[in-house]
Amino acid sequence: MNPVNYLYLAALLFTIGAAGVLIRRNAIVVFMCVELMLNACNLAFVAFSRLHGNLDGQIIAFFTMVVAAAEVVVGLAIIVTIFRSRHSASVDDASLLKL
Amino acid sequence: MENLIGLLVAAPLLGAAVLLCGGKRLDRVGHWLGTLLAAASFVIGAVLFADMLGRSGEHRALHTHLFSWVPVGGFRADVAFQLDQLSMTFVLLITGVGTLIHLYSVGYMEHDERRRRFFGYLNLFLAAMVLLVIADNYLLLYVGWEGVGLASYLLIGFWQHKPSAATAAKKAFIVNRVGDMGLSIAIMLMFTTFGTFAFGPVLSSAGDAGEGKLTAIGLMLLLAACGKSAQVPLQSWLGDAMEGPTPVSALIHAATMVTAGVYLITRSGAIFNAAPDAQTAVVTVGAVTLLFGAIVGCAKDDIKKALAGSTMSQIGYMILAAGLGPIGYVFAIMHLVTHGFFKAGLFLGAGSVMHGMNDEVDMRKYGGLRKYMPVTFVTFGLGYLAIIGFPGLSGFFSKDKIIEAAFAKGGTEGWILGGAALLGAAITAYYMTRVMLMTFFGEKRWVPDADGNEPHPHESPKTMTIPMIILALGSLGAGAVFSINDTFLKWLEPVTGHAEGHSPVSALTVTIATMAVLVIGVAIAWSQYGRRPVPAVAPRGSLLTRAARRDLLQDDFNHVVLVRGGEQLTRGLVQIDHTLVDGAVNGTATAVGGLSGRLRRFQNGYARSYAVSMFGGAAVLIAATLLMRAV
């Protein structure tokens, strides 16, 4: 198959993820959408790797996976703590990022 | 023999180190140790002198190179000594008078708990002063120059608990520093002109340099001499320096340190000879100071301050003589030596009087002391006769020669300088007679002090009177010894050079004129202070008298212009530092703070709004990139 198709798929997945991050309020869903975007990038990396015929893209994909895994651990822990204290997982309830 | 030269400095330096670092356990022997080392230095000097006499005039100078001090590129400063006839004269004067004054101080400072430290400082002074005169280059001379300044600072402020003493010490050091600045600039000029600042090469090739450079060097050296020798316009510290213990005034502020300026100018004779403008400046300073000091000396009621004015004036004579060039160098140094004897003797006498009068310094509270202190009276009297130039005593020979040389300068200048010197001689006779009459003659005027202690004038102990007697003998005979067969002239001539002046008036006329003004000065003083009783409270006096009491308003001028002006300046700068320099930075910080306050509104804390801006940003970037590509 033409590897360019994978790129279209990646773009589609990324857009879905981005839309999800922007639209949804539930932190879990936002989180999943972020993961979707990461994986879209991974897909693009692998596709480019195939296109150019070297392994750099695949290596970076592995890096991304490791980072994503780490991020999931930290992120879910934060979400669980927030849920415990606020009894809600809506991202709009928490606005403590500002000074 | 060369190896002994270093010991001249080393002996007193060792004393200073031991006494100052040794701690209390040396309190009981410290003063004798200090005196011993000063005497050792004198003995070494005497041995070297005897050795020097064994050689003929041209081969008398000794050189020794200890080690290379600061070698950097073409800049080479060495610790090396040169002992020629000029240095030898000073060495003997410094260590000789120094030893006598050490001895005197043993008695004078007997009741001071910090006597050990006093002797440490005195030894430090001797070391620095000897270093000053035996250095073979200007930078090493500078070390001694500032070293004596330090010793003078420490000794003037020896009674530190008195604020006046501490202030006087600080003032002396700072005014001297202004002079030192001149010396350091002179050294720099020598370095850029000659590539060296050692005496030998600089002085031998002084003639090759441009006159402008030489004049600049000469003027800077003169500035240095003004600071150290208390010449106008840097004379203001000397009067205040009398806050120090009297032996200090005798040694440092009369006999030795203050004459360093004369040494500097005489030593640098080759430079001044080739720079007539600088010489004119020197003689002007000398002439002005000799009158200035004499006038101040007339008005002071404090015996030490009157003597300080006199010191200033006598050094004015020496500077004047040194500024005359080869016709005057030898006489400048000769007057310096005789002055060393009689002025040190006068100060020690004053100290002896104060010792017996509960440290009272006001001459209006003395009177009739000759009956109570016969030794002091006789020795002080010999010093008095010497300083006014009484025929046969030492001051007569040396001062007469200077006046003669001043006339010999020739032209209008010669008449002005000679006239000033003659006038100075008259005033000298006046104020010294005044001191003599107020202190030793007339009725007793002393009163109980604030605690109700009536002074009981008494003769001082032997340790004090012996040095006074020796100095009095010097005042009596030194001039005659020096002048018979022109001994002193022949001794110094190989170093300083000498030229006979052609005076428009004959030597005899000058001598007669000098005698005449002397008699006039004494007569006026006697009519004012000898015939009438001296009032115990100073009368208001004329405008000039009141100004002279205040050092001719020089301090007031300094206070208004320098002190007040300086305070205003520094205060203004502190303000500027705070508001302008710091303010510029703080202003930037405030501006940034304000800007970020605005920007901060965008930070609402909602994660999703951040995400929107991120996406927006990314979209703009991508769009821009694509657009750029398209174009």
Added chain:
Amino acid sequence: MSFPLLTVTAAVPALGAVATAAVPAARRTVAKWLALLFSLATLALAAVQLARFDTGAAGPFQLTESHAWIKDFGVRYELGVDGIAVVLVALTALLIPFVILAGWHDADPLEEARPNRRWRPTQGFFALILLVEAMVVISFEATDVFVFYIFFEAMLIPMYFLIGGFGDRAGEHGEEETAARRSHAAVKFLLYNLAGGLIMLAAVIGLYVVTAHQTGDGTFSLQEIIRARADGRLDMASSTERLLFLGFFFAFAVKAPLWPLHTWLPNAMGESTAPVAVLITAVVDKVGTFAMLRFCIQLFPEASKWATPVIMVLAVVSILYGALLAVAQRDIKRLVAYASISHFGFIILGIFAMTTQGQSGATLYMVNHGISTAALMLVAGFLISRRGSRLIADYGGVQKVAPVLAGTFLVGGLATLSLPGLAPFVSEFLVLVGTFSRYPALGIIATVGIVLAALYVLVLYQRTMTGPVKAEVRAMPDLKVRELVVVAPLIALLVFLGVYPKPLTEIVNPAVKHTMSQVDKTDPRPDVPVRAATDKDASHEEASHEEAEAAK
């Protein structure tokens, strides 16, 4: 591979910092002795460096180490010392044990304030000092611009905590106000130096880009860049060179500090404890002036010459301005800080006078100023700790009750005013002569600084030490043994280097000659050169020098 002496000299204090920090809370004394031990070990290593340094060697740098580090950016871990660096490493290593000893009790926790068992301010204090030492040492040794930059900047972190975290016990303003002032001073210090550092970072990157562009092989190595310029591979456009020079110079001028970038110093020195103040002015700031000599002048010789007139004027302004402000200060430590600004003016003046005397003098000045300020400031610290006030007006007549303290204070002050016979005189005079021989007017104006120095030192001494004894100081104890151990060697060193500075000048002179050759400048010749007839060796040396010049 030979023994990596330079790395080890920097690593020992770093290790010491770790070891000191790891000491348990209750064992405060152990931490102190450990820190002292490590600092003494560093001193020993610095002494070995000095001993192994060969003054007659051909190349500029010795004891070099060179390893590839970040290949892609041409960063190499390159160390090497010339005569200037080795002397400054020795100064640093020498001063730190005294700083530690003087600050022996400065970080003891107050009994009443002990939040928890694990609170260890003492360990932190000494660990930070050792960390600063390690970074300063490696900054002096680095010959790779990137390595230098990293440690030049990293130094700010421990310094920030030293200034902000430790100060004198609450003085006249009360606990809270004192703490607020302290943190203000620390932030000011950090911001000023960070701003300088960031501009320098841009210049460092620019330097890499220029070298990569022109030689095809980007490098940060000082020696490589000098070599490339010598054989024509590298030829910067003058506008580029000037910009890069300014980027570097700005950072160093903040650190030095040069007027008008100086205002952080009085705050930082005023609010920190005396040993930390010594660390700032005697050790850390020296990196700034040192880097001007090593990097500014050697990397950008043309731009250095271009900027010289302005820098010289700023330096003279610093000298007079610092001295005048010192006269007006009411706070002992701030007075010393402004005096230091004046002295740094002299150092910069000497560096940019571009004469052998000026640059040798400036290097000696760095060493001598380090020692003299340490002596003065540490004694001032002992004084302040006795009375609990930094205000000059709170003292008076101390001389009567504590003569040894007053005596050492006076000697420190006399060194500060450059009294002949003490070390700073030699360097100050060399700087003045060096300046004067090229810029007579500036030399004369700078000489006024020596009068002002006498003024601020003696006024300080007069107001604190002389006069009637104030009631508050009546019970003041004299110096203790520990304090005497701190001060006596410093004073001995001041005297020794004042009388016999030759060992130092011998090490420094070849390095200065090399630096001067980079800028292509020779000393001005005297108008009427005279031959010193008595000194045969010297005249021979001069003759050969002249021949060499004629050959050119």
